Amino acid sequence: MMPDLASGLMEVTPEIRGHLAGCVACAGKMEEFRQTMALLDEWKAPEPSPYFDVRLQARLREEMAKPQAGWLTWFRRPVLAAALTVLLGLGVGLFFTKGGGRYGSADNVVAVIDSTEPGTAVGDLQALEKNHDLYADFDLLDDLEVQHDVVANP
Amino acid sequence: MDPGALMAAMGPHPASSFQPAVAGEEGYTDAEVMLRVKAGDESAFDYLVQKYRRPLVSFMYRMARNTAAAEDLAQEVFLRVYRSRQTYEASAKFTTWLYRIATNLAVNHARDTRHERPEVTVSLDEPDEETGTTLDVPDSKSTAEEFLVRRERMLAIRAKVEALPERQKLAVIMHKYQQMDYKQIADVLKLSESATKSLLFRAYETLREQLKEFV
Numbered sequence: 001m002m003p004d005l006a007s008g009l010m011e012v013t014p015e016i017r018g019h020l021a022g023c024v025a026c027a028g029k030m031e032e033f034r035q036t037m038a039l040l041d042e043w044k045a046p047e048p049s050p051y052f053d054v055r056l057q058a059r060l061r062e063e064m065a066k067p068q069a070g071w072l073t074w075f076r077r078p079v080l081a082a083a084l085t086v087l088l089g090l091g092v093g094l095f096f097t098k099g100g101g102r103y104g105s106a107d108n109v110v111a112v113i114d115s116t117e118p119g120t121a122v123g124d125l126q127a128l129e130k131n132h133d134l135y136a137d138f139d140l141l142d143d144l145e146v147q148h149d150v151v152a153n154p
Numbered sequence: 155m156d157p158g159a160l161m162a163a164m165g166p167h168p169a170s171s172f173q174p175a176v177a178g179e180e181g182y183t184d185a186e187v188m189l190r191v192k193a194g195d196e197s198a199f200d201y202l203v204q205k206y207r208r209p210l211v212s213f214m215y216r217m218a219r220n221t222a223a224a225e226d227l228a229q230e231v232f233l234r235v236y237r238s239r240q241t242y243e244a245s246a247k248f249t250t251w252l253y254r255i256a257t258n259l260a261v262n263h264a265r266d267t268r269h270e271r272p273e274v275t276v277s278l279d280e281p282d283e284e285t286g287t288t289l290d291v292p293d294s295k296s297t298a299e300e301f302l303v304r305r306e307r308m309l310a311i312r313a314k315v316e317a318l319p320e321r322q323k324l325a326v327i328m329h330k331y332q333q334m335d336y337k338q339i340a341d342v343l344k345l346s347e348s349a350t351k352s353l354l355f356r357a358y359e360t361l362r363e364q365l366k367e368f369v
């Protein structure tokens with residue numbers, strides 16, 4: 001393929017060389033590809049920042065602090081099961097209304113939970129706790145969505 | 155799994171006990187290393203992080219619209235690799251699996267943020283390759299102009315690659331910037347090798363045509 005030849009990824013065989021020597025059209029195109037490939041080289045990517053490793057470690061630590069049990073066992077916990085049901089309902093609802101398979105924003109979920117808990121101090125605390133659980137489960141749901149597709153072994 | 159031990163192994167400059175084999179030597183493929191991660195070998199995971207952090211950040215940088223998002227996405231790839239260690243099976247090349255995770259994340263991110271303005275970054279303190287000088291404080295008219303031309307060209311290259319259809323863009327980034335061969339790219343994109351070749355050829359044809367004015 002010419003872009004490969006032009007960027008030295010493919011060996012220019014004597015046969016190809018012979019053709020290029022006698023064919024103005026191909027030689028011209030080859031030169032254009034050489035220039036295009038050189039131009040593309042100008043787009044450099046940065047090195048990972050110093051924060052990259054620190055942040056990755058923190059996220060891994062968080063990951064390791066999570067329970068090792070499979071996600072099915074989460075359904076055995078009543079509060080979480082209820083929260084997940086709400087979330088799944090929302091997710092399914094949004095899936096069909098938006099057609100994009102995206103889950104609702106945290107704000108939507110908070111609004112739903114808050115409406116079930118009147119504005120008492122205890123209610124607020126309970127709502128907070130539930131919200132915390134919900135936030136924790138966003139990753140989980142994300143994984144469920146992804147598991148079949150992204151992370152599954154090819 | 156002992157989190158403490160793993161964190162120790164994940165330190166900034168870990169004294170890794172895991173000795174990866176040099177390519178061609180009798181040793182471990184990445185898939186075998188991943189099986190050791192599955193078996194609980196923390197240093198094996200650290201080895202994979204060290205090996206792929208740079209390629210993944212640069213892959214995500216070219217797929218995402220800003221540097222912070224690129225790092226975030228690259229970290230997410232590692233987290234997903236770690237999270238799915240128990241179900242990992244060495245049925246495919248590790249890099250195929252890794253880039254498939256990365257590709258899915260990148261594509262989802264791009265779709266989520268397609269209405270956002272891309273971050274415009276052209277490193278000001280990056281030394282000029284030809285002169286070895288830094289262009290952050292243009293001290294002469296010609297240097298300033300040179301910088302502006304370079305900047306404009308860089309933005310154009312980026313814009314043209316970004317404007318390619320999604321799969322063409324992915325293929326070009328993997329081929330041109332990740333140095334992956336047709337077979338590897340084909341595996342990640344779940345295409346045949348010939349389909350991948352024609353995808354790439356069309357992409358390079360477009361780029362050749364559209365970048366003409368900048369050569």
Ligand SMILES: [Zn+2]
Nearest residue numbers: 019023025026
């Ligand atoms: Zn010819």
